[in-house]
Amino acid sequence: MKKLLLVTSSVREGRIADKIAAKVQEHLSTYPDYEVTVADFKTMPLPFFDAPMSPAAEGFEATDPNVIKWTAMVKESDAVVMLVAEYNYSFTAVLKNAIDWMAKPWNDKPIALIGYGWVGGAKAIAALRIVLGSLISAKPLETEANLRFMQEIDLEGNVTDEEATNTAIKTTLEELKLTLG
Numbered sequence: 001m002k003k004l005l006l007v008t009s010s011v012r013e014g015r016i017a018d019k020i021a022a023k024v025q026e027h028l029s030t031y032p033d034y035e036v037t038v039a040d041f042k043t044m045p046l047p048f049f050d051a052p053m054s055p056a057a058e059g060f061e062a063t064d065p066n067v068i069k070w071t072a073m074v075k076e077s078d079a080v081v082m083l084v085a086e087y088n089y090s091f092t093a094v095l096k097n098a099i100d101w102m103a104k105p106w107n108d109k110p111i112a113l114i115g116y117g118w119v120g121g122a123k124a125i126a127a128l129r130i131v132l133g134s135l136i137s138a139k140p141l142e143t144e145a146n147l148r149f150m151q152e153i154d155l156e157g158n159v160t161d162e163e164a165t166n167t168a169i170k171t172t173l174e175e176l177k178l179t180l181g
């Protein structure tokens, strides 16, 4: 079994992240070797990073119970699937804060990126790739899924082009499968 962590990046009321997550879960359920856990910062809110030292520093230890839980989720996963909402041409502050709470557990972690928005979250993912490639050295996959408003999905997050949506998600998850071996 491979442990996959599905991470949502929006906590706003009425978020479409839930519908995107349901669609991605549908795909993940077709892989019999995957055991999927969801990390949702709406139900597992994290404090804004306020630790006295960097998580990259020797001796760093989280004290907040949700940060401890979130860190364990990433540590124990074989790969992470991030659902990337685009806010002001970038990924959400919620996701950035979550990433900042740890360093080592990200090292070499394969990350599949599924964006949504007017350009399919492409700008958000471009910004996120820089962060994932920083000192934390995660391994974002080459392929990414971009679900675009008025094309693959509507503004409520409903799939309007089933074939294009399935292809985009499947292509990304297939690269992940190859990476996991």
Ligand SMILES: Cc1cc2nc3c(=O)[nH]c(=O)nc-3n(C[C@H](O)[C@H](O)[C@H](O)COP(=O)(O)O)c2cc1C
Residues within 6 Å of the ligand: 010, 011, 012, 014, 015, 016, 017, 018, 085, 086, 087, 088, 089, 090, 116, 117, 118, 119, 120, 121, 155
């Ligand atoms: C603060 C804010 C900024 C946004 N900026 C962008 C943007 O730069 N590009 C984009 O495609 N959509 C943008 N949107 C629209 C979001 O893509 C849309 O609200 C989407 O539903 C957000 O995902 P969520 O519902 O899961 O939070 C923005 C939305 C908010 C709330």
